Amino acid sequence: MAAGRSIRPYHLVIFGASGFTGQFVVEEVARCATESPTGSPLKWAVAGRSRQRLEEVLKRAAEKLSMPELTADIEIIVADVSQEESLDVMCQQATVILNCVGPYRFHGEPVVKACISNGAHYLDICGEPQFLERMQLEYHTQALNRGVYVIGSCGFDSIPADLGILYTKSQFKGTLTAVESFLNITAGPEGFCGHDATWQSAVYGYADRGSLYQLRKKFGHKPLPVVGARVLKRGSVFFSKEIEQYAIPFIGSDPSVVKRTQRFLYEEEQQSPVQYSAYVGVGGVFSLVRLFCGGLFFWFMGKFSLGRKLLTMFPSFFSFGFFSKSGPTMKQIEDTSFSLTFFGEGYSEGSDPTQGRPNSKICTQVIGAEPGYVATVSALVQAAVTLLNELHSLPRRGGVYTPGAAFCKTSLIDRLNNHSIKFSVKSNQ
Template sequence: IRRVNTHLPYHIVIFGATGFTGQFVVEEVARCAAEGTGLLKWAVAGRSRPRLEDVLRRTAEKLAMPELRTDIEIIVADVSVEESLAVMCQQGVVILNCVGPYRFYGEPVVRACIENGAHYLDICGEPQFLERMQLEYHSKALDRGVYVIGSCGFDSIPADLGIIYTQRQFKGTLTAVESFLDIISGPEVIRTTTAFNSKPQPSFIHSFIHSFIHSFIRHLYRFIPPSSSSQSFLFFSKEMQQYVIPFMGSDPSVVRRTQRFLYEEQQQSPVQYSAFVGVGGLLSVIKLLCGGLLFWVMVKFSLGRKLLTTFPSFFSFGLFSKAGPTTKQIVDTCFSMTFYGEGYSEGTDPAEGRPNAKICTQVVGAEPGYVATVSALVQSAFTVLNELHSLPRRGGVYTPGAAFCQTGLIDRLHNYGIKFSVRSRQEEAAGAPTSM
């Protein structure tokens, strides 16, 4: 905290504090502020003062911190009112944006932060939005000395920093990595507010419709090199002992943008990356295929889209829910992300043979959606506050890996329940055949 602008009223402003995820962020910031030795000044922001007051009341009761109700300031701000966003951003060093879907509501906050000198962090998992913000706002943010860092939650923080951790632990030149995500225990329920929206064009459906446009943009600007994986869409993983499919989230986009940054700015050899997620046994595969086909058909028609948003649990076999996960589901759920990498050992010339060394690393943590995500976001904010000198250049739009590669964020995350570790290393004779 000593290294930030002390003339501003607040170190952290949580925008969207009344949302389901925003409430968890409020709790985490309150806990971290109470644990710290420095004086952290923070505030909550959103459209409704009464709802923000209610969030502080419930947080104060849950954490036995009655002072929260009187000591924490409330800022009324709305994404549709530009002046209110400007006032909010003028009062905070770091804005934590928890208002999604970001493709609909994120850009006004990014723009307000840049224009008013506040650093911006979010938990976005929408590649279209993330890449467009970099295209349109990187130069502006750089000129204003503002950092805009998206995807500071699960799943991009474990994936992006997991690759960087693997690169650091590999003794030689890492060339390719495949990651496998496994959600363990009490079924994870995804809130419809994060995947669906009550607007005429829900975020998830909107993403599906514009997937081809997104692919064109990626190709046009060459943000993402092709994957090196030769795996089929669905295959049985011996390592995970279950069927896996390519991961459809933002991980590949985020990781590859980071790798491009490290290559261009630090002349590091880039890693080719493929991401997969476990789907379980044969019965789960059948449900997935049936659900995917059903979704593909329904999303093409207005009636189908309306049914998907009205009855998400029924049409997603319980994966999506308006109610969100219960406390027990959150407590019983955890994740593991395993990375299988290969490359060339120290002293080996990549031009003289095939990769001859392997490494397996892992990132594990608590429930991904509302525990790991919140920890990652808050620790990212503390990293900006305390290690601003270690961030690249003097501002700009970055991925987490690009922004935090020279900081101690991995150690911070390790101390807050997101553990990074090396599972195994293997080295073969130069030129010997290897496989992932």
């Protein structure tokens, strides 16, 4: 069984703390460490391959947050995904590991294995459906038997979408049957930029997409029942009246994660499943043309090993500046925000979902600061705090879960409302 909080020296260990995202997680944990509802501050440490780089991260965080105590009080654990023993030592010291080392298809599994073997709960910010689903297929039973929770995609992919559906369902007066979400990212004069690690995940995920189809067959799942009218899929490109701009299907992990959550709620909680489609706004005609050109480059070069090598070597060129090896500037982060709008339909209280068309609608919204390094970091840390303080509200005794499945009976949405991510109802008819 997983060790309790009082037994291990650290509540949280941030693995990959010296990485681009990891350094933001360090700052957020430092800010939130004194907010524990139990009244006792969180005890935490940082981990990674280089002690020197970790020391530098703590020094920068101490200066930025005016917390000189960070450099003296926060312990450093040297651990490497290629050294199993070092991961074991790290996991033996933590109640929860926050894994920030990606791409997860290459570096995630050893950390999951070490957490399960050594009784530490595991959270990550993965947006790679193949890794997330494979971990569930191969490690759910082991994690369950060991009393360990493995919860992936606890960042922008996919907490806003997954918990946004749960929130919409909780606010709907009747039986919610279908939801479409539209993501809109607003950037400042310098534009939006993501880090190279996210770009790499996309490149290798596209190249190996055939394996995902084969992986899903191994689950042997029967299709979820369709309650109410079946929702027709939109085209690959369309003008959305809902957000008044062109939109395309969202190719991240959100649809995969939401569907897994809906299956869990249907099979374990006997809840009616919700049909879900995710889209992202791309702007006007000029943005659409630029996206088409970039997509064509990506599609063609992603087919060949040399093309994938070039894509990963020159992310800024091939993504038209949307991704870079240096990541966004602080100005870009400060000027960027997101909104995720949900348009749901279903049957009002007293109506029969098996008869006629849906007769009730709802619109909800999740808004937040910059998605990659502010909202993601806040979501991850609040998920970890929720796990630590509301373990009794999580399903079973352990296992591999989506955020929605793991946290559906907790106060995570309330916590997020107080930390950079806001849930609200726009209309309810």
